[in-house]
Amino acid sequence: MKISLIILTFVLLTSCQTNGKEKQENFFELSTKIDSIISENKFNGVVSLSTDSIDIYSKSFGFSDLENKVRININDQFVIGSISKQITAVLILREYEKGKVGLNDKIGNYLTEINQPWTNDVTIHQLLTHTHGIVDLDKPLEFKQGSQFHYSQLGYELLAQILQKVTGKTFKDLSTELFNQYGLKNTSHPNNKGYKNLVKGYEESENGILEYTEHSLENYAAAGSFISNVEDLKKWNQLLYSEKLVKKETLELMKTKYSTRIHPIFDTIDYGYGLLFKDGEQSIQIGALGYAPGFVSACYYYPQTKLNLVILENTANNLDDFKKTFIVQTEIMELIKNQT
Structure with missing residues (x-):
């Protein structure tokens, strides 16, 4: 019995050591391939690949201020573009969990100052999923609500206004409270003016x-102009996908396919609530790209391996072809997805 126990212990230890070595080799291979992608393309920014406890890849490239040749620091802050939308979605869903809003509520219940008949038809769910048809607050709907997809910054601004009505707080204060509650010290609403390390x-x-x-901060904050850095976005992923920001059932709502878009980068992509994923890949690669004038970003999570990928760039090249603009982001994403 004692000999069998010794043999079993030896086998287990050897297996753990082998698995650990294989994992280290995989991480090294990933790092080498990321270096190769960056060296073959124009890139000025930061890249972070990590698990909850290990930084696999964490490097900065280029300058935060091109004119004065100030080197970028890994902890510098960037405008995160449409990654902002999942923050707004979480804020709405936290009020949904409290019973203060319903996802199928008509927006006219809250936005009483908008004098349009469609406020009695469009729902909060449709704002979240870009299926509302609103193109202008003074115009009719572009299409019947819920019947089509049209990517909309305005829809998320209306979600911010609904949050203000429901909570009695400004969207700036509400988002700041969320960031403070979860220790996201480097994440900020643009109107806070407290960010000290924002790159140009x-x-x-x-x-x-x-x-x-x-013009980097001219978009609606709720749709595309929150400010953050790699450390906080990594932490955001950890909080979100471990069900600390919203409940498990609510997170599943965020990860559900509601609409499909013909996308300038992905060709086709499915939308949940603030999250993007290829058809059927919610458990493989999920997150969002972000664009704001001068800023190109990606924040993705890989549920099978619990990997977090954050890429923040402050130079936007090839703006006539967004596939080229986002080439570093998408090639690294494809690399990690294939590795997964």
Whole structure:
């Protein structure tokens, strides 16, 4: 009996050591391939690949200020574009969990100042899924609510206004409370003005020169102009997918396919609540890309391996072809998905 126990212990230890070695080799291979992707493309920003406890890849490249040649730091802050939408979705869903809003509630129940008949038809769910048809607050719907998909920044701004009506707080204060509650110290509503390490954003001009843009924060905050860094976005993923921000059942709602879009980068992509995924890949690769003038980003989670990928870039090249603009983000994502 004692000999059998010794043999079993030896086998288990050897197996653990072998698995650990294989994992290290896989991580090294991933890091080498990420280096290769970056070296073959223009990239100015930061890349982070991690598990909950291990930083597999964490590097910064280029400058936060091109004119003054200030090197980017891994902890610098960036405008995160449409990654912001999942933050807004979480804020709405937390009120849903409290019973303060219903996903099928008509938005006219809350936005009484909008004098349009469609407020009695469009629902909160349709705002979340870009299926509402609203193109202008003073115009009729573009299509019958719920019948089509049209990507909309305005829809998420209306969600922010609904949150303000329901909570009695400004959207800035409500989002700030969320960030403070969960220790997201580097994440900020743009109107807070408390961000100290925000890099400058640059866009490639028609003659191929990177020029500083002053318009990075002009989108609705709820739709595309929250500010964050790799550490906080990694933590956001950990909180969200471990059901600390919303309940398990609510997270499943976020990960459910409600609509499909013909996408300028992915060709086709499915939408949940603030989250994007290829058809049937919710348990493989899920998250969002983000674009704001001068800022190109990706924040994805890989449920099978619990990997977090965050890529934040402050130079936007090839703006006539978004597939080229996001080439580093999508090639690294494909690499990790294939590895998974």
